[in-house]
Amino acid sequence: MKCQKCDKPATFHITELTDGNPQELHLCEDHARQYLSQSGIGQAEPENVAAALAQQMAQHMAAGQVGQTAEELARLDQQLCPVCGISFYDFRSQGRLGCPNDYICFEQQLNPLILNIHGETEHTGKAPKVSAQASQERTQVIRFRREMQEAIAEEDYERASKLRDTIRRVEQEDENKPAQ
Amino acid sequence: MPHVELNDLTQSPGQWLRGSGPQADIVISSRIRLARNLADFPFVGRASENDRKRIEETLKGAVLGVQDANRLLYIEVEDLAGVDRQFLVERHLISREHAESQGVRAVAIDGGENFSIMINEEDHLRIQVLRSGLSLDETWDEINRIDDHIDSKVTYAFHEKYGYLTACPTNVGTGMRVSVMLHLPALVLTRQIEKVFRSLQKISLAVRGLFGEGSQAMGDFYQISNQITLGRSEQQLIKQVQDIVPVIIDYERQARDFLIKESPENLHDRVSRAYGILRTAQTISSEETMLLLSSVRMGVNLGLIHDLEIPLLNDLFLKTQPAHLQKLTGVELDSSDRNIERARYLRSHLHGRAKDDDSQKN
Numbered sequence: 001m002k003c004q005k006c007d008k009p010a011t012f013h014i015t016e017l018t019d020g021n022p023q024e025l026h027l028c029e030d031h032a033r034q035y036l037s038q039s040g041i042g043q044a045e046p047e048n049v050a051a052a053l054a055q056q057m058a059q060h061m062a063a064g065q066v067g068q069t070a071e072e073l074a075r076l077d078q079q080l081c082p083v084c085g086i087s088f089y090d091f092r093s094q095g096r097l098g099c100p101n102d103y104i105c106f107e108q109q110l111n112p113l114i115l116n117i118h119g120e121t122e123h124t125g126k127a128p129k130v131s132a133q134a135s136q137e138r139t140q141v142i143r144f145r146r147e148m149q150e151a152i153a154e155e156d157y158e159r160a161s162k163l164r165d166t167i168r169r170v171e172q173e174d175e176n177k178p179a180q
Numbered sequence: 181m182p183h184v185e186l187n188d189l190t191q192s193p194g195q196w197l198r199g200s201g202p203q204a205d206i207v208i209s210s211r212i213r214l215a216r217n218l219a220d221f222p223f224v225g226r227a228s229e230n231d232r233k234r235i236e237e238t239l240k241g242a243v244l245g246v247q248d249a250n251r252l253l254y255i256e257v258e259d260l261a262g263v264d265r266q267f268l269v270e271r272h273l274i275s276r277e278h279a280e281s282q283g284v285r286a287v288a289i290d291g292g293e294n295f296s297i298m299i300n301e302e303d304h305l306r307i308q309v310l311r312s313g314l315s316l317d318e319t320w321d322e323i324n325r326i327d328d329h330i331d332s333k334v335t336y337a338f339h340e341k342y343g344y345l346t347a348c349p350t351n352v353g354t355g356m357r358v359s360v361m362l363h364l365p366a367l368v369l370t371r372q373i374e375k376v377f378r379s380l381q382k383i384s385l386a387v388r389g390l391f392g393e394g395s396q397a398m399g400d401f402y403q404i405s406n407q408i409t410l411g412r413s414e415q416q417l418i419k420q421v422q423d424i425v426p427v428i429i430d431y432e433r434q435a436r437d438f439l440i441k442e443s444p445e446n447l448h449d450r451v452s453r454a455y456g457i458l459r460t461a462q463t464i465s466s467e468e469t470m471l472l473l474s475s476v477r478m479g480v481n482l483g484l485i486h487d488l489e490i491p492l493l494n495d496l497f498l499k500t501q502p503a504h505l506q507k508l509t510g511v512e513l514d515s516s517d518r519n520i521e522r523a524r525y526l527r528s529h530l531h532g533r534a535k536d537d538d539s540q541k542n
Contacts, residue, residue: 084222096302098226100219100337100345103352114342114349119384120411123343125354126324128331130219132340138219139337170220173335 003028081105083143100139141170186253186264189271190507192293201313205481205490206429208361208401210315211272212323212418213308215346215355216330217337223347224300232284232300239299242333243288246326251291258284263512266503272310274298295326302347303355305330314360314425316418324414343410353410358421359388362428365400365478366435373402376431384408385424399470399497404428436482451479455488459531463519469500469526488530496529 003010003026010026077089084098088106091097103110115121128135144167151160201207221227221235244252257265257278265279273296274287285300298306307330309323337345343353351357367373377387390401404424406417439447454475457464477493479485498504500522506513513521 084226086226094225096225096347097223097349099222100217100339103339103342103345110349114352114410117350118353118408118410120408122341123339123353123410125343125356125413125417126327128336128338128344130331130335130338132338135219135335135338138335141220142222 001026003031005031076109079105083139085146099142100135101142104136138170138173141167144170186255186267187507189289189293190267190504201315203429204313206363206432207314207425208312208363208494210311210313210319211308211357211359211361211403212316212319213306213357214323214327215303215344215351215357216305216307216327217345217347218304219335219337221304224302224304225347227300229283235304236284236286236299238334239305239330240286240288242330243297243299245333246288246297246329247290253289253291254286255289256284256286258282263503263506267507270498270501270503275301275306277301278306295322297326303351314422316358316360316422320414320418351409354412354414354417356409356414356417357405358418359403359405360421360425361390361401361403362425362432363400363474363477364402364428364432365474366439367432368400370435370438372431372435376428380404380424383420383424385421398467400474436478440482447482448479448484451475451482451484455479455485455530458526461523461526463516464523464526465519466500466502466522469522470497473497473500492529496526500525 001010002008006028008028008030010028077092078087080087081098081102082105083101086098086102088109091102091106097103097106111121130138144163148160148163148167151157151163217223218235218238221231224232224235227235240254244254246252255268257274260268265274268274268287268289269276269279271293273289273293275298278285278287278298278301281301283300285298287299288297290296293310295307295309297308307323307326309319309326311319339345344355346352346355364373364376367376380387384407386405386407388403388405390398390403404421406421409417412420454472458469458472458476473493473496476485476488477490480488480490480493499508502515502518505518505521505525508525509521
């Protein structure tokens with residue numbers, strides 16, 4: 001796909017959602033930068049073009065892949081993380097994610113953003129002692145705590161006490177860790 | 181009594197300005213920071229006040245085991261007076277964001293100021309290790325040890341593909357920022373600094389000012405750091421910064437040679453005037469002080485000023501900062517009183533007789 005403003009290939013696919021009516025833009029890097037700087041953000045020296053663009057997109061637009069329609073993006077934008085409850089729109093407007101599970105439930109939207117920022121999408125460095133799977137299971141505790149609060153609010157004490165036991169069981173895993 | 185211990189820090193020069201090591205005239209310090217989050221809490225921005233308390237309790241236990249507790253200073257930043265927060269920012273022990281934000285948050289500081297660990301900053305955990313001069317391998321060994329210790333006590337948020345998970349995707353993967361602080365007055369003076377920055381940006385290295393993100397390059401101090409945190413190993417990220425530093429040092433030396441060759445009188449004049457103002461001014465702002473100290477520092481390194489030592493100058497860069505001045509005098513001062521006190525402090529440290537003049541007046 002060509003850039004809408006010149007003959008270079010379009011590498012940035014931007015969907016502007018701020019006016020309510022989604023509008024698709026396909027731009028080369030130079031024109032994307034020009035477009036984003038005109039929108040009033042990123043007046044500061046960009047430390048790195050890709051990172052600056054990606055950050056700005058994250059804050060103000062949905063970064064989609066070619067082939068995704070604006071409607072699809074708008075729908076994805078409102079989808080909620082079942083663990084912390086934020087939407088991708090919340091992330092775009094604040095620039096910060098809500099919990100570790102966002103990397104899983106918003107992967108489709110985050111992956112192109114991460115690629116823009118880092119030029120890669122695969123971690124190759126150090127890893128913690130715990131497996132990624134165990135870490136992800138642990139993240140579910142955030143959801144259990146929230147559900148426990150809801151159960152208490154609804155006076156469903158049986159459910160609340162079951163949830164409390166589940167949370168305790170998971171939390172005790174750290175205490176059982178062997179000392180280094 | 182953390183307050184007493186905090187005040188003890190005023191007596192030491194602070195790790196980042198100790199001014200030792202090879203090429204210490206240009207390389208000020210090395211720093212590595214790691215961003216980590218607990219798997220079972222929302223990221224800080226989404227955490228409730230109760231979550232923040234529990235994050236702090238959980239991490240406090242893990243962090244206090246990092247080394248002998250007698251050599252650790254644990255501070256609840258929320259309870260700290262404004263001037264003390266600013267003091268820690270000036271010493272690079274906490275970030276400006278950590279000083280200014282709201283809610284339960286803390287910092288654990290090594291007594292020798294070799295590391296600090298922030299709790300509930302943008303991420304649950306921000307570990308940083310500081311060393312004088314160019315010493316990234318040693319810095320990595322230390323931060324890796326601290327990280328392993330904390331990892332043995334808690335469960336970090338980690339993804340098999342994206343690595344360590346952070347509140348902002350710009351830090352995901354290694355969660356690591358490697359930076360080296362350089363003093364580059366000649367590149368600024370010859371207007372070549374922009375060119376250097378542009379070439380660094382092309383290879384994904386970022387340039388920041390003295391106090392990190394978004395800060396002005398005060399006193400010609402610049403931090404060079406990696407922009408990318410994902411897809412490369414910690415060693416690769418360190419090597420990239422390590423490899424570029426000698427190149428920038430070489431540019432700075434060439435610029436200094438050029439200034440000397442082009443017009444030794446102009447350069448000597450600039451340096452001498454800066455020294456003169458610092459020794460005689462009666463009221464002076466922090467910005468002007470930094471600017472002039474930078475010229476004098478270069479003058480000493482080029483042999484144009486003979487009666488000054490670099491460690492004293494490094495010390496003055498730190499002690500003339502607003503919070504340091506107030507900690508040293510023991511009273512809160514407004515901006516105009518600070519400018520008077522700063523000038524007095526500079527006169528007494530740069531010119532033996534200035535002290536006598538003062539005592540005659542009093």
